[in-house]
Amino acid sequence: xxxxxxxSTETLRTxxxxxxxxxxxxxxxxxxxxxxxxxxxLLLFILVTFVAPIAxxxxxxxxxxxxxxxxxxxxxxxxxxxxxxxxxxxxxPKGAEIDESAYAALAADMVVLKxxxxxxxxxxxxxxxxSGSRSLFTKTARxxxxxxxxxxxxxxxxxxxxxxxxxxxxxxxxxxAWTDSFYLSAIxxxxxxxxxxxxxxxxxQIYVTLFKRTLFLSLLVTFFTFVLAYPVAHLLATLPLxxxxxxxxxxxxxxxxxxxxxxxxxxxxxxxxxxxxxxLVGMGILGDENRIQMMYNQTGTVIAMTHIxxxxxxxxxxxxxxxxxxxxxxxxxxxxxxxxxxxxRIYFPQTVPGIAAGALLVxxxxxxxxxxxxxxxxxxxxLISNLIAFHMQKSLNWSLAAALxxxxxxxxxxLYWVYDRLIxxxxxxxx
Amino acid sequence: xxxKTALLATALTSVGFAASAQELTVMSWxxxxxxxxxxxxxxxxxxxxGVVVNSVDADNPATPIKAQVEAGNVSxxxxxxxxxxxxxxxxxxxxxxxxxxxxxxxxxxxSAEDDFIEGALQDCAVGNIVWSTVMAYNADNNPTAxxxxxxxxxxxxxxGKRGLRxxxxxxxxxxxxxDGVPAGEVYDLLETDEGVDRAFAxxxxxxxxxxxxxxxxxxxxxxxDGEVVMSTAYNGRIFNAAIAEGQPLEVVxxxxxxxxxxxxxxxxxxxxEAAMDFVAFSTGTQPLADQxxxxxxxxxxxxxxxxxxxxxxxKTEMAPHMPTAAAxxxxxxxxxxxxxxxxxAELNERFNAWLAN
Numbered sequence: 186x187x188x189x190x191x192x193s194t195e196t197l198r199t200x201x202x203x204x205x206x207x208x209x210x211x212x213x214x215x216x217x218x219x220x221x222x223x224x225x226x227l228l229l230f231i232l233v234t235f236v237a238p239i240a241x242x243x244x245x246x247x248x249x250x251x252x253x254x255x256x257x258x259x260x261x262x263x264x265x266x267x268x269x270x271x272x273x274x275x276x277x278p279k280g281a282e283i284d285e286s287a288y289a290a291l292a293a294d295m296v297v298l299k300x301x302x303x304x305x306x307x308x309x310x311x312x313x314x315x316s317g318s319r320s321l322f323t324k325t326a327r328x329x330x331x332x333x334x335x336x337x338x339x340x341x342x343x344x345x346x347x348x349x350x351x352x353x354x355x356x357x358x359x360x361x362a363w364t365d366s367f368y369l370s371a372i373x374x375x376x377x378x379x380x381x382x383x384x385x386x387x388x389x390q391i392y393v394t395l396f397k398r399t400l401f402l403s404l405l406v407t408f409f410t411f412v413l414a415y416p417v418a419h420l421l422a423t424l425p426l427x428x429x430x431x432x433x434x435x436x437x438x439x440x441x442x443x444x445x446x447x448x449x450x451x452x453x454x455x456x457x458x459x460x461x462x463x464x465l466v467g468m469g470i471l472g473d474e475n476r477i478q479m480m481y482n483q484t485g486t487v488i489a490m491t492h493i494x495x496x497x498x499x500x501x502x503x504x505x506x507x508x509x510x511x512x513x514x515x516x517x518x519x520x521x522x523x524x525x526x527x528x529x530r531i532y533f534p535q536t537v538p539g540i541a542a543g544a545l546l547v548x549x550x551x552x553x554x555x556x557x558x559x560x561x562x563x564x565x566x567x568l569i570s571n572l573i574a575f576h577m578q579k580s581l582n583w584s585l586a587a588a589l590x591x592x593x594x595x596x597x598x599x600l601y602w603v604y605d606r607l608i609x610x611x612x613x614x615x616x
Numbered sequence: 617x618x619x620k621t622a623l624l625a626t627a628l629t630s631v632g633f634a635a636s637a638q639e640l641t642v643m644s645w646x647x648x649x650x651x652x653x654x655x656x657x658x659x660x661x662x663x664x665x666g667v668v669v670n671s672v673d674a675d676n677p678a679t680p681i682k683a684q685v686e687a688g689n690v691s692x693x694x695x696x697x698x699x700x701x702x703x704x705x706x707x708x709x710x711x712x713x714x715x716x717x718x719x720x721x722x723x724x725x726x727s728a729e730d731d732f733i734e735g736a737l738q739d740c741a742v743g744n745i746v747w748s749t750v751m752a753y754n755a756d757n758n759p760t761a762x763x764x765x766x767x768x769x770x771x772x773x774x775x776g777k778r779g780l781r782x783x784x785x786x787x788x789x790x791x792x793x794x795d796g797v798p799a800g801e802v803y804d805l806l807e808t809d810e811g812v813d814r815a816f817a818x819x820x821x822x823x824x825x826x827x828x829x830x831x832x833x834x835x836x837x838x839x840x841d842g843e844v845v846m847s848t849a850y851n852g853r854i855f856n857a858a859i860a861e862g863q864p865l866e867v868v869x870x871x872x873x874x875x876x877x878x879x880x881x882x883x884x885x886x887x888x889e890a891a892m893d894f895v896a897f898s899t900g901t902q903p904l905a906d907q908x909x910x911x912x913x914x915x916x917x918x919x920x921x922x923x924x925x926x927x928x929x930x931k932t933e934m935a936p937h938m939p940t941a942a943a944x945x946x947x948x949x950x951x952x953x954x955x956x957x958x959x960x961a962e963l964n965e966r967f968n969a970w971l972a973n
Contacts, residue, residue: 187824207788256709257709258685258710258883258884259884273681302709304707305703305706305707305708306707309704312957312958312961315747316958316959316961316962317959320958323707336895337866362821388969389965389969391969391972394969394973395972457777458843481828522684559830562821563827563828564782564826565971566969567971567972572968575964578676579676580960580964581678581679581701582961585683
């Protein structure tokens with residue numbers, strides 16, 4: 186009799202008669218449940234404080250109900266608005282003549298806007314795409330009770346902008362809460378009256394430029410941190426531990442210092458009446474009239490960001506360099522390799538996982554950098570994150586901010602994917 | 617700013633736990649401005665009613681209001697916001713309406729509605745101060761003192777860098793006034809494409825000499841460091857640097873742009889009744905006049921103007937430092953909130969595009 190036959194005829198059982206396999210499975214399941222309960226608080230915490238708010242904000246980028254319903258924040262009841270107009274849009278396809286029935290629907294909706302005090306909200310939604318519309322709505326809603334047939338004449342009489350086909354096409358698209366218009370705005374595009382996508386006026390194109398600049402400056406900062414960090418990490422990794430620990434403090438000290446403090450220190454150093462310029466003028470290298478402008482431009486942004494992000498490159502590099510056995514390079518040298526060949530063929534390939542990790546870390550941090558470019562960037566050192574902050578805090582157009590953020594996130598995920606393809610996430614070594 | 621947000625979050629959380637019937641949370645902008653409110657409003661209010669006022673600060677209180685009300689978790693009772701935000705938040709139904717009949721009359725019996733400066737009373741907001749964006753310069757770094765807004769845009773006769781707020785608002789208006797447009801015609805002109813083009817053309821003249829600032833604390837710093845020779849700035853900040861810190865900074869009132877700050881009460885404020893009481897109390901004639909002795913912002917009530925006395929140093933007469941002083945109003949522009957709520961999106965996009973290229 187073979188072992189397999191024994192198993193098939195006579196299953197192993199535990200003392201209480203349960204098949205052993207089943208008992209093992211249930212014990213493991215129990216353990217997994219227990220383990221799950223241990224991580225449950227963290228999971229809930231992340232879901233509630235991280236995943237849910239981000240998802241909610243991203244939802245805003247594609248869904249804005251400012252022209253569809255209004256919410257009373259006392260009672261939390263939402264009231265639909267612009268219903269007559271939405272119905273008219275349903276019944277009349279794009280390109281239909283804006284006739285008396287459309288204006289009648291508009292007039293009826295204006296009465297609702299006035300009652301619900303929602304004219305500003307509805308107007309703001311349209312204003313995102315067509316400047317000047319907000320006051321058009323508030324003004325018209327204020328006189329909503331006095332609009333008499335024929336509606337078309339009466340409404341155009343209040344403001345001739347109501348005759349603008351562009352306005353009607355924006356209202357048509359806004360009457361559906363789901364919209365792509367914020368994503369279009371985020372790439373400097375807009376829908377024209379015919380519904381085709383086109384570029385916005387040249388003097389308003391900004392976001393694509395900033396996305397490109399963010400990408401470029403982030404790559405530049407990543408490159409500079411690499412060039413600066415590689416020798417430092419190598420030095421730290423090859424020195425005796427006592428000395429390297431001391432030097433490590435110099436790397437970590439700025440790392441532990443507040444971001445604001447470091448940024449402000451750079452401002453003091455680099456400004457045109459600052460330490461660096463004063464020193465150069467004092468030594469007679471520069472004339473007082475020719476002080477170098479190193480601040481409030483891209484140069485300032487790159488210098489400050491390179492310094493601030495440097496530890497994120499040094500630490501992963503150090504962690505892969507430390508365990509590299511020096512005898513490999515010695516062996517290569519003893520076999521006749523020049524020091525350059527030994528470095529290139531033996532040492533450098535072993536540090537690639539650290540470079541990969543450092544570069545990814547620095548690049549992703551740089552792409553989302555906000556406070557440093559805001560303070561030292563001036564006019565041309567701005568990054569896309571500054572515009573996201575602008576729409577979150579100043580213009581309060583959260584849908585556009587969300588669309589910009591979503592594009593940035595998608596871009597980073599795409600780069601991450603390419604990176605995984607080229608280098609492999611498995612090769613990443615964060616320390 | 618990350619740091620401030622973190623501090624704010626901590627402050628808000630602790631406030632949330634501490635709130636009870638006898639407390640009130642008031643949000644403002646921080647710095648010398650919040651201090652002036654604490655001294656002139658919060659302390660006397662607590663003395664009069666026993667309600668303890670918690671003061672918290674934000675970069676722009678409009679942002680937390682929007683977030684809190686929409687999330688249905690409001691911890692702020694009263695907040696100090698800018699005009700356009702007050703109107704916009706009110707439009708979106710995020711603010712309580714404030715009945716102007718709760719506001720006290722002036723000592724001479726003038727009703728509140730007649731006593732407040734025009735525009736200071738809105739459906740959901742009560743103005744407390746008038747502040748102003750002015751041109752300021754460092755007397756040590758300007759051989760000839762500039763005396764009009766034109767000089768700001770004239771780098772030939774007044775060489776050196778200029779500080780300007782990185783925002784279309786106020787910048788475009790100043791550019792037009794600097795090009796000789798009288799204050800009364802600025803907004804009419806800005807509504808046309810030619811007007812906007814003209815404003816940008818004026819800015820083009822000095823574009824290479826501009827240092828852009830964002831926080832109100834920056835211009836006095838830039839001026840004092842000699843980083844710029846003149847700058848636009850909030851008048852209170854310049855006053856503070858010049859009088860309290862003794863910096864050689866001067867204000868040019870020509871071409872100033874006046875603006876209100878207003879009290880608003882978010883929908884669902886935990887202590888709505890006390891919040892209403894606070895708004896009525898703090899915008900009384902005496903508290904508004906008292907605030908002016910802590911910071912050089914003008915009171916929003918006409919009756920307070922006459923009562924403005926000395927600065928808290930006990931020797932500086934405040935009246936001439938007020939943006940609302942008659943001598944300072946000869947060429948002044950009142951910010952047109954309606955224009956900005958309408959044109960904000962388009963002009964800021966164009967402004968940012970102009971900056972980036």
